[in-house]
Amino acid sequence: MIKDQDYLKKIAxxxxxxxxxxxxxxxxxxxxxxISENINVRNKKLDGSERSENLGVVLTTYLGKKKSxxxxxxxxxxxxxxxxxxxxxxxxxxxxDEYNSLPDKDLHFSGLKDLDLYDETHxxxxxxxxxxxEAEDEAFSNNKIVNTNGSGFGENKSNFLLANSNGFSDGYKxxxxxxxxxxxxxxxxxxxxDYEYTSKRFYNDILKPKELGSIAADHxxxxxNPKKIKSEKISLIFDKRISKNFLSIFASAISSSxxxxxxxxxxxxxxxxxxxxxxxxxxxxxxxxxNGSRYFDSEGIGIINLDLIxxxxxxxxxIDTYNGKKINRKSNGRASGTTNLYFENGxxxxxxxxxxxKKLLYIxxxxxxxxxxxxxxxxxGASGIMIENGEFSYPVSEITIAGNLNxxxxxxxxxxxxxxxxxxxxxxxxxxxxxxGGK
Amino acid sequence: xTSLLKNSELSIEKADKIVSETLNSCDDxxxxxxxxxxxxxxxxxxxxxxxNYTSDLGYGFRAVTGDTVAYSHSNEISEKSLKNSSDxxxxxxxxxxxxxxxxxxxxxxxxxxxxxxxxxKSMKSKIELLNNMNEYARSKDSxxxxxxxxxxxxxxxxxxxxxxxxxxxxxxxxxxINMSVMVEKNGRKETGVYGIxxxxxxxxxxxxxxxxxxxxEAFRIANTxxxxxxxxxxxxxxxxxxxxxxxLIHEAVGHGLEGDFNRKKTSAFHDLVGKKVASKGxxxxxxxxxxxxxxxxxxxxxxxxxERTVLIEDGILKNFMQDRLNARLMNTxxxxxxxxxxxxxxxxxxxxxxxxxxxxxTQEEMIKSVDKGIFAVSxxxxxxxxxxxxxxxxxxxxxxxxxxxxxxxxxxxxxxxxGPSSLKEILMVGNDMMLDPGIGTCGKAxxxxxxxxxxxxxxxxxxxxxxxQL
Numbered sequence: 001m002i003k004d005q006d007y008l009k010k011i012a013x014x015x016x017x018x019x020x021x022x023x024x025x026x027x028x029x030x031x032x033x034x035i036s037e038n039i040n041v042r043n044k045k046l047d048g049s050e051r052s053e054n055l056g057v058v059l060t061t062y063l064g065k066k067k068s069x070x071x072x073x074x075x076x077x078x079x080x081x082x083x084x085x086x087x088x089x090x091x092x093x094x095x096x097d098e099y100n101s102l103p104d105k106d107l108h109f110s111g112l113k114d115l116d117l118y119d120e121t122h123x124x125x126x127x128x129x130x131x132x133x134e135a136e137d138e139a140f141s142n143n144k145i146v147n148t149n150g151s152g153f154g155e156n157k158s159n160f161l162l163a164n165s166n167g168f169s170d171g172y173k174x175x176x177x178x179x180x181x182x183x184x185x186x187x188x189x190x191x192x193x194d195y196e197y198t199s200k201r202f203y204n205d206i207l208k209p210k211e212l213g214s215i216a217a218d219h220x221x222x223x224x225n226p227k228k229i230k231s232e233k234i235s236l237i238f239d240k241r242i243s244k245n246f247l248s249i250f251a252s253a254i255s256s257s258x259x260x261x262x263x264x265x266x267x268x269x270x271x272x273x274x275x276x277x278x279x280x281x282x283x284x285x286x287x288x289x290x291n292g293s294r295y296f297d298s299e300g301i302g303i304i305n306l307d308l309i310x311x312x313x314x315x316x317x318x319i320d321t322y323n324g325k326k327i328n329r330k331s332n333g334r335a336s337g338t339t340n341l342y343f344e345n346g347x348x349x350x351x352x353x354x355x356x357x358k359k360l361l362y363i364x365x366x367x368x369x370x371x372x373x374x375x376x377x378x379x380x381g382a383s384g385i386m387i388e389n390g391e392f393s394y395p396v397s398e399i400t401i402a403g404n405l406n407x408x409x410x411x412x413x414x415x416x417x418x419x420x421x422x423x424x425x426x427x428x429x430x431x432x433x434x435x436x437g438g439k
Numbered sequence: 440x441t442s443l444l445k446n447s448e449l450s451i452e453k454a455d456k457i458v459s460e461t462l463n464s465c466d467d468x469x470x471x472x473x474x475x476x477x478x479x480x481x482x483x484x485x486x487x488x489x490x491n492y493t494s495d496l497g498y499g500f501r502a503v504t505g506d507t508v509a510y511s512h513s514n515e516i517s518e519k520s521l522k523n524s525s526d527x528x529x530x531x532x533x534x535x536x537x538x539x540x541x542x543x544x545x546x547x548x549x550x551x552x553x554x555x556x557x558x559x560k561s562m563k564s565k566i567e568l569l570n571n572m573n574e575y576a577r578s579k580d581s582x583x584x585x586x587x588x589x590x591x592x593x594x595x596x597x598x599x600x601x602x603x604x605x606x607x608x609x610x611x612x613x614x615x616i617n618m619s620v621m622v623e624k625n626g627r628k629e630t631g632v633y634g635i636x637x638x639x640x641x642x643x644x645x646x647x648x649x650x651x652x653x654x655x656e657a658f659r660i661a662n663t664x665x666x667x668x669x670x671x672x673x674x675x676x677x678x679x680x681x682x683x684x685x686x687l688i689h690e691a692v693g694h695g696l697e698g699d700f701n702r703k704k705t706s707a708f709h710d711l712v713g714k715k716v717a718s719k720g721x722x723x724x725x726x727x728x729x730x731x732x733x734x735x736x737x738x739x740x741x742x743x744x745x746e747r748t749v750l751i752e753d754g755i756l757k758n759f760m761q762d763r764l765n766a767r768l769m770n771t772x773x774x775x776x777x778x779x780x781x782x783x784x785x786x787x788x789x790x791x792x793x794x795x796x797x798x799x800x801t802q803e804e805m806i807k808s809v810d811k812g813i814f815a816v817s818x819x820x821x822x823x824x825x826x827x828x829x830x831x832x833x834x835x836x837x838x839x840x841x842x843x844x845x846x847x848x849x850x851x852x853x854x855x856x857x858g859p860s861s862l863k864e865i866l867m868v869g870n871d872m873m874l875d876p877g878i879g880t881c882g883k884a885x886x887x888x889x890x891x892x893x894x895x896x897x898x899x900x901x902x903x904x905x906x907x908q909l
Contacts, residue, residue: 042703048508049531051524052783055514071493073514083494090490093562097486125530149705149826184705184826193705193826223827231673231909261484261585263621263628326484368831369820370853370905374621374628377851379670379905381822381831398829400853400905402672437672437853437905 003033003055005171008161011057011075015084016165019061022088026062026102027165030298034158039128042150044136046129061087065096102299103321103331108168109296109303116289118157118173119202128153131209135181138213144221147184149193151216154178155203168300176291177203181212185220192226194219194365199422201289219364226383226397229361229438236401236431237354237362237387243343243429244422245366246412247281249405251338251424253373254308254316256323265376265406266314274314275409278346281309283318285339292340292423301333308341342425346414353415353430355390361436362387363401376405400437408434442606443472443496443598447516454521455604461502461525462602466537467763468502468528470521470600471740473782477593478557482569484585490562499782502528503764504537510785539602540767546744548737550730551638553610556592560641565590568641568650576620576654582665583658584628585621590614592641599742607742612638613733613889615878616645618653622661629667629850631660632819632835636877638731660817660836663848670852670906671839676812677854677902678805678840682873683817685894688723689793689881690821690830691858692716696725696750696758697883698765698776698788700825707828707859708756716756717862720798723751725760727775727791733877734792734891738775741786745775750793751862762788780886790881792891798868805867805898807843813852813904814838814845828858853905861899869896 008031019027034054040047057080060069068091070083123131132153139145154177161171182195196215198207207215238246250266258264266274275281285303287293296302299321306316317327320335354360363384370379383397408431415428442451454470462468475495481488497514500521509531511524572588592614599607615636622629633656635644679687692708700706708716717723727736727745736745741763749757761769762777765788778789806814816836823830834852838845874893881890 046507046531048510048785049527050509050785051511051527053513053515053520054783067489069489069491071491072495074494074496075514079494083492086492090492090562093566094490095487095566097488099486147703147705149703191705191707191826193824228903233909262623263585263630265628367822367824367829368833368853368855369822370831370833370851372851374630379833379851379853379907381829381853381855381905383827383829397827398855398857398903400672400831400855400903402670402851402853402905402907404907435672435907435909437855437903439674439903 002035002157002159004159005161008033008159008171012161012163014077014080015057015059016163018081018084019059019088020165022084024061024063024088024091028060028102030058030160030162032056032158032160034156036154036156038152038154039125039132040150040152041129041132041136042148044133044140047150049125059084059087061091062100063091065098065100066091066094067097067100068094099322099325101321102164102166103301105166107301107331109170109300111302113172113295115286115293115295117201117293119175121203123155132179134209135179135213138210139181139183139217142217142221144185144187144224145183145217146186149182149184151181152179162300164300170296170300172295175201177206179206179212181216183216183220185224187224190225192220192223194223199291201291205289222385223383223395226395228398229396229436231438232436233433234359234361234436235357236434237360238429238431239362239364240426240428242363242366243426244424247341247343247424247426249371250281251318251341254318256317256319256327258373259317260323260326263374265374269314272314273312275309275312275412277312279309279312279412280344282307282344283338283341287340287420290340290420292338294339297333297335299331299335301331301335303333303339306332338424340420340423342418343414343427345416345418345427348413348415350415350417350428353413353428354387356430358389360387361396362392378403378405378408401434402437403434443474443596444516449516449518449521453518454600457521457525458600459602459604461528462539464536465502465504465532465539466767467540469741471499471782472598473497473595475593475595475781476557479589479591480565480569481587481589482573483587485573487566487569497782500524500528501785502532504532504535506768507532507535508764508785512782541601541603543601543742544744546738548728548744550728550735550737551612554612554640555594556612556614556640557594572618572650572654575651576618576658579658582622582624583620584623587619589617597740601742607738609737614639614641614644616650616653618657620657620661622665624665627665629661629664631657631664633657633660634876634878637733638735663836664850667848667850669908670849671904671908672906674901674903676809677899678809678812678814679897679899680816681869681871681894681896683875683892684815685793685795685875685892686818686821686879687832688795688894689790689892690823691856691861692723693790693793694823695825695828695858696760698759698761698769701759702765702769705826707826711756714756715754716859717751717754718865719754720868721751721754721862721865722796724749724796725776725790725793729792732792732891733879733889734790736791739777740779741773741777743773743775743777745791748774760788760790762786778888780888784886787883789883789888790890792893794893795895797870797872797895800867800869802869802871802896805869805896806840806845808898809840810842812840813849814840815854823858829855830858831855849906851906854902855905856902861902864900865897866900867898871895
């Protein structure tokens with residue numbers, strides 16, 4: 001069983017009172033407990049099981065503007081006492097930083113916790129195995145699927161308590177059910193792998209096993225016998241599983257830490273047109289049962305909804321207490337990053353989007369880490385499918401796609417097929433005129 | 440030997456008993472106990488931004504029968520908790536029965552000292568060092584607008600208890616010194632990143648003002664990139680510099696030679712042992728036995744002593760990298776490549792220090808032979824798709840080559856290729872083999888482990904360069 005709030009509170013109290021006794025002026029603490037159980041299946045046979053029980057504490061102590069942190073998984077009182085000692089000693093010799101402080105008391109979360117973030121459903125290992133075997137069975141019913149890289153089912157339950165010396169003390173349980181199926185297709189000497197993945201807070205919301213298996217198989221088969229194409233300038237369609245990555249890049253480019261340091265291509269762009277006028281981006285933490293929903297951030301600050309981009313114009317940054325002070329802004333509850341971040345739907349249907357030009361390249365996978373947040377340069381490896389006259393024609397691989405995010409953001413057109421499958425979600429995306437590197 | 444369990448509620452005798460009783464009907468398995476202390480101090484934007492100390496203690500209990508692995512880990516070290524884990528393992532393997540293989544090689548290998556790199560340098564002197572690095576880097580030029588410097592030290596003590604009571608242990612120090620410099624000139628911003636490290640005390644890496652060289656190098660890369668022009672796109676010849684660019688070898692071939700992917704036949708190399716997979720003159724090894732290197736280990740995380748494993752010899756594929764499970768299922772021996780990120784993770788075959796040995800050509804000859812191509816000196820990160828063999832890299836320092844001469848620096852170039860075919864496209868192997876500065880972390884299935892790489896300069900006939908210039 002995961003530990004209850006009383007247990008977590010007891011650990012928090014030991015550390016907070018000890019820190020105070022040793023002379024810290026302020027302190028904050030996070031205590032976490034989680035249990036996860038995972039089952040892996042390969043070629044329809046049990047490959048492994050994994051059970052994890054995790055406990056952890058993270059303590060930050062302050063002496064005026066001096067600060068230090070410790071973390072530990074060993075919650076024995078003798079060990080905690082030793083670590084608090086160490087934290088205080090280090091804190092005393094760490095130089096002052098004028099921006100160090102606990103968060104504003106007035107911004108602390110207080111309110112109802114009614115977002116439904118915990119599903120107490122527990123699946124036995126047998127049930128997990130059956131689910132994932134059914135997914136693999138379905139994938140193998142496609143005769144081009146010859147092997148699996150492994151498929152898995154995971155159930156995670158966690159509980160945490162966040163407290164600080166300004167009187168904040170709150171926490172709650174969350175759950176996550178995850179399943180993936182990764183298969184290998186083979187035909188005419190070509191071997192390809194692909195996957196499908198589903199992850200939700202409630203067991204009843206995840207994909208049904210048959211869907212999971214058949215989507216994974218379909219992806220892997222469509223990649224077979226790819227061609228390499230000539231280097232050219234061409235418009236791209238990004239599949240939903242890739243288009244959402246542009247939102248993650250956008251989020252890191254407007255984090256207050258990057259803004260404060262000037263290490264982002266979106267510095268000084270507040271109230272300016274960053275995307276074209278059709279584009280709206282929101283970050284909402286209050287969607288019931290959603291993966292990214294939360295009541296407060298890692299500092300205890302209540303989450304407010306943010307319209308980050310309105311008609312293409314940048315309205316806000318993602319702000320925490322420390323970096324907020326550097327840029328003279330109050331925290332908007334984003335010390336743990338974004339919540340449910342998404343592009344609003346565009347006005348075109350998927351079919352209109354893929355018919356919008358005679359020749360388009362549909363990108364289903366990117367590999368590599370080719371995003372430079374500082375200057376906006378973007379260059380990654382990719383594979384996908386060529387679209388000719390609105391029809392998917394042949395798979396393409398071993399190419400690169402490159403551009404600069406300042407331009408890419410201005411040239412986005414979105415379809416109207418947004419779904420809330422992850423914490424960051426995007427409709428299918430069309431980007432005009434990018435450079436493809438090939439033969 | 441004093442056990443890591445000595446201060447816990449679990450006696451070593453009780454642990455032995457539960458381990459033996461759980462594993463005697465399995466093919467393999469062990470109790471892995473880990474005590475890790477780590478410290479990270481970061482200077483950012485002119486301030487000591489954070490000093491974090493972490494103390495992590497836990498166990499991972501593994502039972503293996505056939506090709507099924509049951510794993511349970513916890514950081515509550517008690518008889519009750521271990522019993523729960525034992526029940527969990529038994530329920531997974533209830534339909535299987537095996538014969539425990541108690542054979543494991545012994546070693547007195549001592550590749551690094553049993554030191555605690557966190558305690559061997561005072562907090563005051565660490566903070567002073569970071570401040571000096573910041574000031575020195577900023578004093579290099581007024582174009583330096585942002586500096587981030589960090590110190591990371593770790594002491595990981597591990598203990599492996601096998602069925603029958605055999606106990607194996609290793610104490611592993613690790614440090615890393617990192618520097619990142621952002622330069623702004625004429626409205627352009629570029630960064631340069633450099634780092635050093637390995638399994639010794641900080642002071643070994645700080646001798647002769649070595650920290651200044653780390654700052655110099657980060658600044659040099661940033662300053663080079665500020666003058667860079669857009670990268671060309673298309674197929675061309677590529678000259679790779681020595682040392683760190685060997686992460687290309689790590690991605691393009693290393694992962695494809697790990698035992699698990701080959702046992703499962705999902706690697707493009709799975710049926711190529713004994714066959715020619717690379718140009719003549721290409722020899723690639725994975726060596727866990729080099730003194731003080733980041734990827735070196737006395738024993739791997741299953742207790743097997745590490746070794747120098749020849750993967751490809753003069754172009755011919757010789758061996759895969761194995762842990763105990765995959766070795767047993769492929770009828771061979773573990774090569775000491777069984778590794779895990781921590782007690783929270785299952786063992787997999789992983790690389791240690793992956794190195795292409797030197798040849799006879801000079802870098803000068805390689806560049807001279809290229810009419811149009813690029814010279815890649817350093818990479819950011821890379822990734823590979825084992826099944827299709829496609830890999831990708833992002834250059835952090837690269838130049839164009841025109842008519843046999845190195846030209847202007849180019850920015851944001853991505854290299855993409857096919858592992859098995861690019862090995863055959865190696866035209867020249869340099870005589871300047873070099874190891875990387877000690878900064879690599881390899882990711883696989885969500886687990887990161889420290890690794891090393893090394894290679895001489897290489898000339899590759901044909902790779903696709905991704906850029907914005909057609």
